[in-house]
Amino acid sequence: MCSSGEKQCSIVFPTEIFLHQTSVDQHHVKINCSSSSSSSSSSCSLTDPQASIVLFRNRKPEQKKTFPLTSTETFTCAVKDLQDIHSADVCLDHSSCWTxxxxxxxxxxxxxxxxxxxCEYSHPQHQQLIMKRWFKINRNINQKGEEIIEKKNKVKFYDSPxxxxxxxxxxxxxxxxxYVFEIGENSNDLKESTFPExxxxxxxxRVEIRxxxxxxxxxxxxxxxxxxxxxxxxxxxxxYLNHQPLxxxxxxxxxxxxxSQDAGNYSCVVKTKEIFMSSVKTLTVKSINTTTQIEIVGGVSPKVIVLVLVSVLVSSLICLTVFLWIRKKRTSTQSSSSEAVKNLYTLNTDHLYEEIPAEATDNRLHHSQVNHENTFVYSTIQAHQEQEHVPYAITKVHLGLPQHVHQDGVAHLVQHHLLRELGAQSAETQ
Structure with missing residues (x-):
């Protein structure tokens, strides 16, 4: 038994204390204190100073054990420093004691x-009991507080001998x-038990769930x-589960x-002479799959998160590699196109050589001008001596083009007009 209803305790005290009287001779008795039982789970025995039982005489500890039968004093046994666990008050001379x-x-x-x-009480035969009353202790000031009086449907008193x-x-x-109960002849001389509270x-x-x-x-x-x-x-x-008995x-x-079938609203009932029910407490049961998802999101499963991060990293590297390969291929294609244009002509400094049949009887220079969308192409044809009956001419092309004209368009335009010019020369030669 603990010393307080709200506190935990390391010592389990006996629940009952008894006072025993043993006759020594015709005029004296010996008083002993004992407990009816002590819990086997107790961390200390009754010989331990914290759980020892003490004899009290008129509310004061007493070392003596033998007393005369004519004593009008009151004797009580109680656990040391825990006087609310005690025996009944005993008076050796029953005819002259207040208990x-x-x-x-x-x-x-x-x-x-x-x-x-x-409560049970006794009083001297020659004294009349007049007063009986109850008080509630005010622990804030450790004094008696209000007197308890009868109230309809709340507090009642019942008396018998x-x-x-x-x-x-x-x-x-x-x-x-x-609470304290007192008795006496008058209000100025009231008696109470040795340990009255x-x-x-x-x-x-209330329902608690663990x-x-x-x-x-x-x-x-x-x-x-x-x-x-x-x-x-x-x-x-x-x-009860959802108001159904279990x-x-x-x-x-x-x-x-x-x-999941155990989930729901639980309540408990205590049955004595009356029935008392607790408030409802809800038990929620989550499925394992749902819990796994919650753990992943909440970081409870780091191994799974590491695997996900590695997968994302590998996917990102693959995407980056493919992107760089496509970019490199596209750059290579563009370089090949530019090289083809450069091989076809060279602006301002390069020469384009073609086999052009020269006019046999006329050594004059021929100059032709091609106008195409404000773009001028000049060509100069010079006559050369025949070599091994293979006529040819040197043609120098100067392109005066705007910078915004694309190289592929220039190459196509140059090729077209050169072919046209060469075709005309061939026709005249024939």
Whole structure:
């Protein structure tokens, strides 16, 4: 048992403490303290100083163990530094003692439930009990706060001989706190138990999903019907999926390999004398294929990303190689065309030699002019002596062309007019 309903603890304390009386002689008894049980999972035994049980006499630690039967003092056993785990108050002389014992000392109750806090008391026979009242402790100032009074449909008191009950209806979280019951002859001389506080923790039900409310097919999922304090051991739990009951009556629902059919809205129910249901918690189950795509996009699978990047890089290199090869081929083709034009003619400085039959009887120079779209072509023909009966002439061509005329067009134009001129010369010779 922990010292607080909201805190974790490394020591598991006993849940019950008992005070035992052993007769020493006719006038004395020996008092011993013990626990009904200590958890086997405890990290320390009751001999450990952190979990030792201490005897108290009139609210003060007591080392003695033997006392007279006529003692009017009150004795209690409690865990050291954790006095809310203690035994009932005991008075050796029952006829002359004031005692108050309320049980249980620590109560965990569900929101909306009803609760009884029961107290037993005794008082000297010669004194009359007049006052009985409850207080709620204000822990901020560690003092008694407001007095608890009866309220319709909320707080009620019930009395029987030497017993008193405080009943809450429809508990809310604001009812959580520590309560004190006092008795006495008058308001100025009230008695309470050695360790008077009754600790009440009001909790609701909630569904917790581990490892997460969004999982992937095949994962193990544990759903827990959780509270902020431990409920009584006889609490019965039931589970619902989409408002349909599931098998099992445990506060834990375990799914070893979750599937898409397990997705939906879960809620848990606790059945005591009443039925209490938690709010709904949604479990989302993703398929493996969807998860794989998400992992690739999110960078969870670096190997796949490396393969994709390598593929993209190789594709880019192939495209670049093809582009450079096409460009080189196109440049080579253009160079070949330019070389052909240069072989056909040379502007201003080159000479074009053709075999032209010379006129036998006339050694005069012939000059012809060709006008084609504002482009002038000049040719000069000079006569030469016959050599081995093979007449020829030297023709010098000067092209005065604009720069925008394409070389292929020039070559075609020159070839056309030269052929035409040579044909005319041949006709005259004949």
């Amino acid at each position: 108050v014992n309320c049980f249980p000392k620590r109560i965990c109750a569900l929101k909306g439930s009803s609760l009884n806090i029961s 030497n017993k008193h009950n405080l009943r809450f209806e429809k508990l809310s979280k604001s009812d959580s706190g520590e 009754v600790t009440l923790i009001v909790t609701d039900l 490892p997460s409310s969004e999982v992937t097919e095949g994962q193990k999922v544990t759903l827990t019907c959780s509270t902020s304090c431990p409920l009584t051991p006889n609490s019965n739990f039931h589970w 098998k099992g009556e445990n506060k834990h629902l375990v799914i070893d390999a979750v599937t």
